[in-house]
Amino acid sequence: MSLLAYLWRAIFGRPQNLVETQTSDAWQRVVDTFSSEQADLVRDQKVTEEQARTAIAERFPQMTSDEVAHALARGMFLTR
Numbered sequence: 250m251s252l253l254a255y256l257w258r259a260i261f262g263r264p265q266n267l268v269e270t271q272t273s274d275a276w277q278r279v280v281d282t283f284s285s286e287q288a289d290l291v292r293d294q295k296v297t298e299e300q301a302r303t304a305i306a307e308r309f310p311q312m313t314s315d316e317v318a319h320a321l322a323r324g325m326f327l328t329r
Contacts, residue, residue: 284324
């Protein structure tokens, strides 16, 4: 989120929306960090892609299998 968009929401947006956005951003950073670590392990051939997906699914049990696959793909993209 850009600084201008953040300020706009802080000034004119409802506070609950701002809290939800911050929580969502924080959640995405946590998922990205863990997924990137798993992607590095896959790239270094220390684990298979299936093992990495399993690790992500165990760490974030609320995610669907599609979300887990997307998280690993995003982790691969972020660490290339």
